[in-house]
Amino acid sequence: MSDTSFPDLVLPDLVMPPDGRQSETARGIQRGALRYLGARGLMGVPEFCLASGRRADIAALDMRGEVWVIEIKSSVIDFRTDRKWAEYRQHCDRLFFAVGPDFPLDILPEDTGILVADPFGAGLMREAPHHPMAGATRRALTLRFARAAAGRLMGLMDPEALRGVAL
Known part of the structure; x- marks a missing residue:
């Protein structure tokens, strides 16, 4: 078995409903970026809440535990008016923009990576520099990531199961 295959994992046909915050353009970029990540063995969680309270557009985890944050920018105005992305560096090993x-x-x-994406996939235009997180930060973030991903799957399978549960 290769590191990126999970032959015993069979998921029902579950689809997350759009959360309504993104534009059609941003949703297309998100979809393409997630496809890029999946093709490279990273698992991504969209709209991931960081310990700081900020929400990353996508947080992704590779097989070694390296964490990527992908900030989606749907327009130049979006990029120029939103500077919170600089805070994401302390919550990841690599920071990318997806456009x-x-x-x-x-x-x-x-000093950031670049993915160019559309609804069908993405291409790496520039690799992000590696800036490793501290061990305690990585552990806390990985636990938060696992709980968020598992909670979303549980919620899709049985929405009643998570009533009142903090993820």
């Missing part, structure tokens, strides 16, 4: 095909890449910070 659409028409986004001007030269305005994105040079």
